[in-house]
Amino acid sequence: MYNSLQYKTKQFLFLLVKLAIIVGAFYFIYNKMVHNEHIEFSVFAAQLESNIFNNYSLLFTLILFTLLNWFFEILKWEVLASFCRSISFFEAAKQSLSSLTASLFTPNRIGEYGAKAIYFEKGNRRKIMLLNLLGNINQMSTTMLFGSFGLYYFLSQFPVEIEGFRLRKLAYVAAFLIALVFFGKKYGYKKIRGFYIEKIISFIKNIPIKIHLISFFFSCIRYLIFSHQFYFLLYTFNINIDYTTAMALISSMYLIASLVPSLAFFDWLIKGSVAVWVFSFIGADELIIITITLLMWLLNFALPAIFGSYFIINFNLSYSLSTVKAE
DSSP states (O other): OOTTSOHHHHHHHHHHHHHHHHHHHHHHHHHHHHSOSSSOHHHHHHHHIIIIITOHHHHHHHHHHHHHHHHHHHHHHHHHHTTTOOOOHHHHHHHHHHHHHHHTTSBTTTHHHHHHHTTSOHHHHHHHHHHHHHHHHHHHHHHHHHHHHHHHHHHHHSOOOOOHHHHHHHHHHHHHHHHHHHHHHHHTOOEETTEEHHHHHHHHHHSOHHHHHHHHHHHHHHHHHHHHHHHHHHHHTTOOOOHHHHHHHHHHHHHHHHTSOOBGGGHHHHHHHHHHHHHGGGTOOHHHHHHHHHHHHIIIIIHHHHHHHHHHHTOOHHHHHHHHHHO
16 A cells, blocks of 8 residues: 555655654653653752762763763674675664664564664565664673672672562463473474564574674673663762672662563663662662663663654655665
8 A cells, every 4th residue: 555655645654654753752751751750850850960960070971871882782783784784883873773762662672673674675674673683682691691690699698588479470481481482392383473483593593603792792891881870870879889789789670670571661660660679778769769760761762762863854765775775
């Protein structure tokens, strides 16, 4: 139906889609800032004014953390996308930031996959989606790697009590997943959401080991950057805690929060809830922890998404594809 429409009609509909994404992203950011159930905007602003806005060096350092975080994310995507075709750092930045904007209010950031794929010709779009998945898997792997050490330290140093019925539920879920994998291998699930498993495995095997290693390395650097940004905020808000304990709690928080499926927009809320529980073991003020998690979300998701909206509104599908064909 879309292909049968006139060119001007297609352009108009495409413009409406772009505007809907941008308006939706800005509305959610505004709504979460001004009409937040967990912290009033005036309280949040007062916290920032008293602890950050009166010190330009602190503000510069926080922005620098964010820039470095996204610098390595863009580098990672540039390397991954090179398996299909070589792109510049600027092209990688456009694709990464615009896809963030598109994924802001989609479940598990699913919108990121389609937004990046649309920059490439049809023959490569499924490959791009798989490469994006690989990048996210690498980032998740670093979270689990660092988080496992942090969680071990956390559980060994603090009196964490987990109710028995919660452990049973966790055991049931784990048993179900193990059984699913076992029977999937035995009886052979051939297709998942349009992707053939054999082709996925073959595709991943064909990716040079160098790309795998660089992607994982950049994921580790990103993890260290945003985890230390959180630690820097703890120090800024006068949370008295030693470095080892702080990093153990931070890595535990990210691990626990990452295991909860969520909307990307509510990522700060989930991490905030987990953070309040984790940092309650050291007696940290709940308001300060919520302020820090919301600020982390604003710096690393909302702010880049605002820049990404510029690339979305200026995106031209026909020009993008003609550039790809010319290459």
